[in-house]
Amino acid sequence: MSVPDAFLDPASIAVVGATDDRAKWGYWLATGALRGAHRRAVWLVNRQARPLFGRDSHRSVETVPQVPELVVLCVPAPHVKPVVAQALERGSRAFLAITAGLGADEPELARMLRDAGAHLLGPNSLGLYDADADLQLAWGNFTPGPLAIVSQSGQLGLEIATLAARSGLGVSRFYSVGNQLSVTAADLLEALVEDERTTTVALYLEGFTEGPRVVAALRALRRAGKHALVLSTGASDGSRRLARSHTGSLTSAVAVVEAACRTAGALRVATAQELVGTARYLSSATPPRGRRVAIVSDSGGQGGLAADVAASLGLSVPVFSPELQRKLGDLLPAAAAVSNPVDLAGAGEADLTVYAAVSEAVAASGEADAVALSGYFGCYGEDAPVLVDAENAVVDRLGQLAGGEVPVVVHSMSERSAAVARMAQRRLPAYPAIESALGALANAASLGPGRDLAADGRSGLSRATGYWHARETLVSLGIPVPRAVRVDDAAAVRRAFADLRAPAVLKAGWLEHKSEHGGVRAGLADAGAAVAAFTEMSARLGPGEYVLEEQDTRAGVVELLVGARRDRDFGPTITVGFGGVEAELWRDARVELAPVDRATALAMLDGLRCRPLLAGWRGRPAVAVGALADVIVLVSRAIAADPGLTDLELNPIRVAAGGVLAVDALILHEPDHFPEEEPCPRQPNPGP
Known part of the structure; x- marks a missing residue:
């Protein structure tokens, strides 16, 4: 819906419930509306129809001279619906409702507005304000x-x-x-x-x-x-x-x-x-292009604390190159620290311009994305008025950097000095606490360009249930799975084992969380072991869809989870994280709205705490990260393209140097999307 002009710059306003009692909402709404009386008609409405603020008021919206374009409601809850009905009858189509507690009246009020093609901001609103339209209908200033x-x-x-x-x-x-x-x-x-x-x-x-x-x-x-x-x-x-x-x-x-x-x-x-x-x-x-920050301080202690705060916020404090350290050393006393953080070692007291000179040298070097000044700067003129002009001149030089490619942020021990005020004029952000200064910088660095969510996957996946059908779905998407055979009795298990590479895994395919119900037996080395596992499992869990599958025995495997889910509010999402039966224990996961492209999938993997395992941890081989990213993309496209799909989860997906293999999968659909078919058994046999 396009917001009606009545909420942006109305031609006329009626404030219902206006009063001259400063402790009541009607006062603030009336006086706020009257501030814009030079550009629009304003009518005040109260039951007594007594003069307010030197002007006449009206008993109801039915008695105002013209149809009010915007009606402001500040009346007891039982009166809201009658007032809206009166205003709709007159022709008003926009309402601001401050009143709260409408309760059961809200659905009927919504119907009245919908039938009349009218709109309401609220109820339970604190109001609105528009600087350009001289429109203030809210408490306060x-x-x-x-x-x-x-x-x-x-x-x-x-x-x-x-x-x-x-x-x-x-x-x-x-x-x-x-x-x-x-x-x-x-x-x-x-x-x-x-x-x-x-x-x-x-x-x-x-x-x-x-x-x-x-x-x-x-x-x-x-x-x-x-x-x-x-x-x-x-x-x-x-x-x-x-x-x-x-x-x-x-x-x-x-x-x-x-x-x-x-x-x-x-x-x-x-x-x-x-x-x-x-x-x-x-x-x-301007937001910095990256997360490298140069810290410049006139105190070693404050510089060290700033470096710790920066690290906690995900900013890096890189060691400067020998060349840059030499340049900074030429500007500073021999006792100064120049590697980053930079400790001016008293140079500022001797010559205030050193703050600007050091910041300019760092900005020109290309070795930092931002400069953070921390400490006494901003206090010189406050404590020694003779230094006001000199300090302001340095602020002017720093201000020239603020809008450039390497912005400057300031933590000053003064909050209201002339220099701090001048920083605001020169668009140089200054804060009284280092965590506020670096927090704002880190947040600005985190602002990305965003991305589009165009669904381009294949829709209409099979609605059949169970692990066997989930495997077929993965194959149709191009995701590798182990060789397997469906089995329903001991003889079928024995025949299947002859066609598979040992060891094998037996799974109760209809269970959503197989391990929790004892629905998985791995390491089956021969047909006898497989038959014994089937006999025990089927006796305990009952009849259903059982799957005998080749076990993945590759070396250097890392188990992850790749899962797509339809969020109630935002729709399709994709998650990647540390997988297996301990996934909830470690809670190492990254989520994005789906679908994602390969670059986003790789960034998700880079954000995991377990990422070093993928790169080869302590001599292990690096795994096929690119193939894993491709799977993330495929799964994200599937959930985005199929509105009936609620969950598509691969847990675990096993990743080795040679590629990926999905060894368990769960697919869930909206119940009302299921076709008429005989479902697989979904619950374990409760037993005697």
Whole structure:
């Protein structure tokens, strides 16, 4: 839905529930609306129809002089539906509902709006603000600036706006979406793509019921040159406990949201403070091209702490080349440290310009992607006013680097000195804590370009159940599996063993988690052992689909999990992680929205803690990482192309130097997509 102009720059507003009591919502909505009275008609409505703020008010929306384009509702919950009905009858088609607690009235209110072709922001909204339209219909005050806020929690959205104002960062638009009865967060994100004032968007959502559309809107913002920062609650991991696949139990709500952000070119942050700190950086400096940071400090202790913080944030502090160390040594005293971190060893007190000279030399070297200054800089003029001009001149030189390819971020022990104020003017991001400065830098470095999600796989996979049919599906996708034979009695086991290479594995093919039910017997060296295993297993588990399969005995194998799953909110996802029966124990997994390309698949593997095992750990041979990446791509395409597929899991997929082999698989479909067919037995025999 395109957001109606009434929510952007309405021609007229009626505030229902207006009052001059400053402690009530009606006061803030009325006074906020009147600030824009020079560009639109504003009518105040209250039951007493008494004058407010030196102007007449009206008893109801039925008595205002004209049809209000936007009706603001700040009335008790039982009165919302009657007021909306009156306004719809008059011809109004846009509503902002501050009122909460509508309860059972919400479905009927939604129907009324839908039937009339009308839209409502809220209910349970904290309001809206648009700097360019002189439109403020919210509690509090806003400072104009480049940050747009779309928040499901009105108070959290207001906290973001307040923190932004304290840090010198203003707001372009503010939307508290509340219950999203009609106008949704996705609608408002789409409307921000063309907003010229907005350069960064802050989004807070507690649920992603329009996940794919939200991702598309964030992707459009990225393409328009805007940054998006996403706050979300972790949500409950209860859904993982109900998952039928290992993939489902490994994938947290937060991990999927982060995957969605990476796909969109957005960034998930953990707190409002982190969001505002990152937004401050993005409003001033360009994101660094990489994660190499040069730390320059006038204190060895502060430089060392900065290096530790950088490492904890995934930034690298590389040792400078001998050539660069010589250049820095020429600028600094003999006691200075020049390898990185750089300790100025008192050079700043002798000559303030050394801060700029060292930063410029590092930026020109190509050996760092960003420079972080940490320590006393910014305090000189505050403590010795005679140094104000000299310190400001250094700020000006550093400011010339801020917008370049090697940006500069500053941690200053002063928060409000003249030099710190000048840093803001010169678009040089400065913070009172090193963790804030480097955290913003690391977040900016994490912002990627995003990627498209065009499904190009083959749809219409077989809906048959059981391990044998899962194997057939993998073969159809081009994924290698071991040779195997279906067996249903001891004689069939004996015949099958003659055609297979020993040792063999016997599996109860209908079980989703075979090991947990004793449905797997490996290391069967001869036909007698295979028959004995079948006899015991079938007696315990009952009749069903049994599979005798060649056991993978290759040396240097690493077991991983590759699993595709259809997320409730975001749709198809793909996960890769440490596999086997201990997958949930180690919880080493990476998830992305599906489908993925080969480069993304390789990046997923690089993000695993177990990645060194794939490269050859302690003398073992390196495994076929490229072949594994190809499998990830194939599985991701399958889940993206088939809407009836809910889970497609290979666990384990065994990877050796010579290639990959999927030795177990689970495929699940939506129940209403199953054809009429005789299902395989799915539960173990409970026994006597």
